[in-house]
Amino acid sequence: MEKNTYTDPKLWLPTSVKEVEALGWDRLDVIIFSGDAYVDHPSFGAAVIGRVLQAHGLKVAIVPQPNWRDDLRDFRKLGRPRLFFGISPGAMDSMVNHYTAARRRRSDDAYTPDARHGMRPDYPTIVYSRALRSIYPDVPIIAGGIEASLRRVSHYDYWQDCLRPSIMVDADVDMILYGMGELSIVQLAERLASGERISQITDLPQSVILRPLSEMPSADSGNIILNSYEKCLRDKRLQSANFKHVEQQSNRIHASVIWQPHGDRVVRINPMHPPMTTAQIDASFDLPYTRLPHPRYKGKTIPAWDMIKHSINMHRGCFGGCAFCTISAHQGKFIASRSKESILREARQVTRMADFKGYISDLGGPSANMYRMGGRNLSLCERCMRPSCLHPKVCPNLNNDHGPLLDIYRAVDELPGVKKSFIGSGVRYDLSMHVSGDERVDRNNRRYNEELIRDHVSGRLKIAPEHTCDGVLSVMRKPPFSQFYEFRKIFERVNRTCGLRQQLIPYFISSHPGCREIDMAELAAETRDLNMHLEQVQDFTPTPMTVATEIYYSGYHPYTGERVFCAVSPEEKLAQRQYFFWYDRAYRQGIVASLRRLHRPDLIQRLFPGYNSRFDVSPKTKAAPSSKGRYSGKSNNVASGQKHGSTRKQR
Structure with missing residues (x-):
């Protein structure tokens, strides 16, 4: 059996000057700064990119979770790379990692040794790139990962509650490689090694660059011109219209180049590579990963790795x-x-x-x-x-x-x-x-x-119906709840036949666009009828580049142009969330008061058969406020925060 500690520096990408020297290297080709701890596993992006470049003969190092608060010594310690600096902000969006759906700061970080919080900044792409640019103004800086990828065009930022420009404008990077970056990073390294300057590389697939506005062509079959950031600031519906184009082109085999003006510059987004072949994806997963955290973390636990090891x-x-x-x-x-x-x-x-x-x-x-x-x-x-x-x-x-x-x-x-x-x-x-x-x-x-x-x-099988009301499910792009019933029948039949006592663990979301308080009351009644005490639940958190976030921000569905109701205030969100816990006596009076306000005594009896307020001894709670929402127009009742009692995972 192999030991879970490998100390031979040749088994790892180096993380320090000492480790670089142990490999006999006098200069590095690429240095990657990571918002996560260094875990040499194919589920951790910095390790994947580092190993892919290493497999093509490059000398690569990783600086995990550099200190950005001091004199920036972590950004200086390995010196100047021959080709470029890479920034990998983390496997999870930094703001989802740091904050709950209620915008409260979290006390842990699953991608950090011993789950210690505070080891990465908000928006590492921006912070790391500015630090590097201040020290090495002439070295190319390339960003990747989910944070940069999902902010490649103008986007709604839930945590600042405003529309932000492309992260290319805020971060001091030369290029973003969006999506899964193995193919693009190798091509970029080869072109830089051949003598091309970073400013000359404008056609690399899956890259995002910032160019003078004069380079933007007219719209044609190969180029899509989005509404400018400035126009989107003035009209939310234009931002919503942009998203439809971005989503469609992100899911095409033969996509167009996307352009979005930002002042006197324009963001150019080159199409994605064709889907990876089996040989290409095998080549990435078959690299010599140790599948372990780096020895520098000896004696510490990294929860995200423990979950997937x-x-x-x-x-x-x-x-x-x-x-x-x-x-x-x-x-x-x-x-x-x-x-x-x-x-x-x-x-x-x-x-x-x-x-x-x-x-x-x-x-x-x-x-x-x-x-x-x-x-x-x-x-x-x-x-x-x-x-x-x-x-x-x-x-x-x-x-x-x-x-x-x-x-x-x-x-x-x-x-x-x-x-x-x-x-x-x-x-x-x-x-x-x-x-x-x-x-x-x-x-x-x-x-x-x-x-x-x-x-x-x-013992427990995870599935994600997400809601019980078909109108809400339609906005979510999920199947009707009747299909959950059909699968549950299969699950129960197999359990009976095989003598098993397994559980279905459904995931549900509250406050999703299109969901009103009465829909959550119906969800509570449905799950009560199914005798389900819900555990895996979350309040909808708007994250960049999802259709739900665009609806939340603009109030309109990007594909239909129709107005969609959204619960936005903390009070409205809590009013919806309480229905998940109908079985907890602490929530009973609040739910009853809310249902009376909604004129639904039938649901009171369905949730609490024989309920009589005179005998209710549950803690006194205030009735939840009415669900007015940001947009009280037409409702389509014709998604990542902390899941209750679960390990956080971005979806």
């Missing part, structure tokens, strides 16, 4: 297109799947870890069950403008065969040392239950549901 990511991308989720904006909707051989190699590596007890915690991805899925006719996908392959209905061109996924599950479970593999990622039951009309595919999908429930649940 025995898990395996099998694919990238998500074609669900949920309104509150950033995955498709960052990874795209087209699935890039690893080969079976690559997955099994990583599984064998996991079994050799000293603390491995025989259980793979997750065989998954952004969504658990999209492995090897895509369009049957790719020529149709090349013309497609849909942001979701599942909403409003499953695309008839989608191959939703779960057979390849079952093959992986079975192969991993047959490996020596593996007792069981679990599915910890969220399962899209609308995908696994969809009847395609292909007898072989539908048979595989029925088997998938049964084997998933029978063999791959660690």
Whole structure:
């Protein structure tokens, strides 16, 4: 069995002058500054980019969580790189990491040793780049990661409650490589090494640059001109209209160049690379990761790594297109799947870890069950403008065969040392239950549901209906709640047949655009009828580059132009959130008072059968205020904050 401590400096990307010297290097080609601790694992972006560059012969170092408060010695200690500085702000958006949905400062950071807070600034892309520019004004600075990627155009900032320009304007960077950056970072390094100046590189796929306004062309089939930042400041509907173009182009195989004027300059966003091939994604995951935190953290725990250390990511991308989720904006909707051989190699590596007890915690991805899925006719996908392959209905061109996924599950479970593999990622039951009309595919999908429930649940299976009201679910781009009932029947039947006592753990969101207080009351009644005491819940947090955030900010749906109700004040949000906890006596009187105000005595009796206020001894609570919202126009009742009792995860 392998030990969980590797001290040989050759096994790691160096993080200090001493480690660089131990490798015999006299100069570095690339230095990456990371907002996260250095964990040498394919789930941590700085490690991935560093390993990819290393595999192409470059000398790369990582400076994890540099101190930006002192004399900036951490930014100086490794000197000037030959090619460029890289900034990787973190696996989670810094503001989601730092603040709750109520804008309260969090007391922990899962990506820091011992979960210590305060080890990264707000907006590391901006802070780190300005520090580096002040010291090395002539060295190229390249940013990547989710923070920079999702702020590549003008965007609503929930924490400042204002519309911000592209982060290219605020940060002192030369270029952003958005999305999954392995292909672009190698191409950039090769071009810089060949002698091109950073200012000359304007056509790199998946790059964002800031250019003089005079370079912006006229709109045509290859160029989309967005409303300027200044116009969006004056008219929120123009910002909403921009988003539709950005989302559509982010999910196209053959996209256009996007331009957005900012004063006398213009942000140029080059199209994404085509989806990674299996060989390309294998090459990234098969790099010599130790899968461990750097030895500098000996004796400390890194909660984010503890959660995923025995898990395996099998694919990238998500074609669900949920309104509150950033995955498709960052990874795209087209699935890039690893080969079976690559997955099994990583599984064998996991079994050799000293603390491995025989259980793979997750065989998954952004969504658990999209492995090897895509369009049957790719020529149709090349013309497609849909942001979701599942909403409003499953695309008839989608191959939703779960057979390849079952093959992986079975192969991993047959490996020596593996007792069981679990599915910890969220399962899209609308995908696994969809009847395609292909007898072989539908048979595989029925088997998938049964084997998933029978063999791959660690006692609790995560699914994400998100709400119970179909009007709200439509705004969320989620399936009708009736499909949850159908999956629950399958779950209970398999449990009865196999003598199991497993639980379904549903995720729900309050205060999502389109959700009124009465919808939350209906949700409470539905979950009460199902005898569910909810645990995995969250208040909607607007994050950049989601359709839900654009609705929250502008009040209009980018695709329909219709007004959508949004709960925005803390009082309105609390009024909605209280219904999650109908089973807690501390919330009872508040809920009853709210339902009386809403003139819904029927829901009082449905939630609290036989309720009589004279005998209520629960703590006195004030009635929640009426749900006026920011936009009280037409309601479409025709998404990441802290989930109650759970580990935080950005979706």
